[in-house]
Amino acid sequence: MERPHDTPPGLVSLGRGALGVAPMGWGMWRFTGLPIEAAHAIVDAALEAGCTLFDTADIYGLGTEGGFGAAEALFGRVLSERPGLRDRIILASKAGIQPPVPYDSSAAYLIGACEASLKRLGIEQLDLLQVHRPDLLAHPAEVAAAFDMLHRQGKVRAAGVSNYTATQVRALQAHMTLPLASLQPEFSALRTEPLEDGVLDLAMERGLGVLAWSPLAGGRLAGPPADERAARVVAVLDEFAADRAVSRAAIACAWVMAHPSRPVPLIGAQSPAHVRDVARATGVLLSRQEWYRVLEAERGARMP
Numbered sequence: 001m002e003r004p005h006d007t008p009p010g011l012v013s014l015g016r017g018a019l020g021v022a023p024m025g026w027g028m029w030r031f032t033g034l035p036i037e038a039a040h041a042i043v044d045a046a047l048e049a050g051c052t053l054f055d056t057a058d059i060y061g062l063g064t065e066g067g068f069g070a071a072e073a074l075f076g077r078v079l080s081e082r083p084g085l086r087d088r089i090i091l092a093s094k095a096g097i098q099p100p101v102p103y104d105s106s107a108a109y110l111i112g113a114c115e116a117s118l119k120r121l122g123i124e125q126l127d128l129l130q131v132h133r134p135d136l137l138a139h140p141a142e143v144a145a146a147f148d149m150l151h152r153q154g155k156v157r158a159a160g161v162s163n164y165t166a167t168q169v170r171a172l173q174a175h176m177t178l179p180l181a182s183l184q185p186e187f188s189a190l191r192t193e194p195l196e197d198g199v200l201d202l203a204m205e206r207g208l209g210v211l212a213w214s215p216l217a218g219g220r221l222a223g224p225p226a227d228e229r230a231a232r233v234v235a236v237l238d239e240f241a242a243d244r245a246v247s248r249a250a251i252a253c254a255w256v257m258a259h260p261s262r263p264v265p266l267i268g269a270q271s272p273a274h275v276r277d278v279a280r281a282t283g284v285l286l287s288r289q290e291w292y293r294v295l296e297a298e299r300g301a302r303m304p
């Protein structure tokens with residue numbers, strides 16, 4: 001199969017070669033309140049597991065002692081203590097959620113939020129800035145203008161969106177000069193809507209990268225099943241995990257990665273052992289029949 005543009009082999013292309021990332025990324029939603037040694041240890045685990053995309057957001061930390069901006073500030077400290085790390089990773093952040101508003105994607109807000117993120121992270125440029133959630137009161141032309149301005153100023157290399165519907169992506173793309181590089185939907189064996197709501201189809205149509213958030217359904221796929229649907233899915237994942245001698249979490253991520261849009265699961269684990277464990281997904285290939293069996297378990301019905 002043709003590889004999109006000049007992305008090196010083994011890397012996943014976001015936005016027709018705009019950025020190339022390893023098949024699994026690491027996310028910082030839960031990266032707060034850690035002593036700095038523990039922060040370094042988890043970053044090491046993510047790097048050793050082969051992750052190159054590091055996904056954060058300005059809001060990560062809200063609800064914890066550090067508050068809004070805490071995850072970026074902690075990662076900024078890690079970067080400042082590790083010369084050379086910045087250049088080894090693709091650093092993505094998000095902006096646009098502003099409690100209690102709740103959303104603001106006006107150009108002035110997005111530009112100010114990006115500048116604040118750069119300051120907390122102690123860097124000059126983000127590789128990827130994503131609108132965190134669609135602001136229904138922002139015209140897509142205004143969001144596009146903000147991305148274009150930030151790109152012209154060298155503050156972002158590429159632009160993405162998260163939690164956008166397919167039609168919201170199309171509306172935004174129609175106004176963008178800078179091509180959109182990525183989408184970030186919630187996608188897992190317990191959250192299968194992107195398969196059929198047009199989001200993954202649009203990604204394949206337009207060559208957009210897919211970053212899958214909560215690939216273990218926020219941990220629900222790693223622990224005891226909470227309901228009947230989860231129990232069905234977990235039973236199938238456990239069968240394949242026993243067969244491959246890997247964890248259920250690794251099989252759950254392999255299932256996400258098997259979709260032809262090549263979703264990059266954002267590992268949310270903050271314990272180094274869990275990161276190592278789930279990263280074994282990169283060595284797992286599910287057969288077509290196995291992949292559909294997971295989907296059938298989620299639906300509670302055979303495919304028609």
Ligand SMILES: NC(=O)c1ccc[n+]([C@@H]2O[C@H](COP(=O)([O-])OP(=O)(O)OC[C@H]3O[C@@H](n4cnc5c(N)ncnc54)[C@H](OP(=O)(O)O)[C@@H]3O)[C@@H](O)[C@H]2O)c1
Pocket residue numbers: 026027028029030055056132162163184212213214215216217218219220222223247249266267268269270271274275277278
């Ligand atoms: N765009 C958005 O709106 C949005 C929303 C949510 C998340 N995200 C992104 O997605 C990333 C991942 O989200 P998530 O944290 O919900 O991801 P997840 O990978 O679905 O869940 C991670 C949770 O599972 C737990 N876990 C239990 N057993 C595990 C095992 N064997 N292997 C791995 N993890 C295990 C982890 O615990 P430990 O921490 O103890 O290891 C952690 O609490 C976030 O960091 C963020 O970058 C984006």
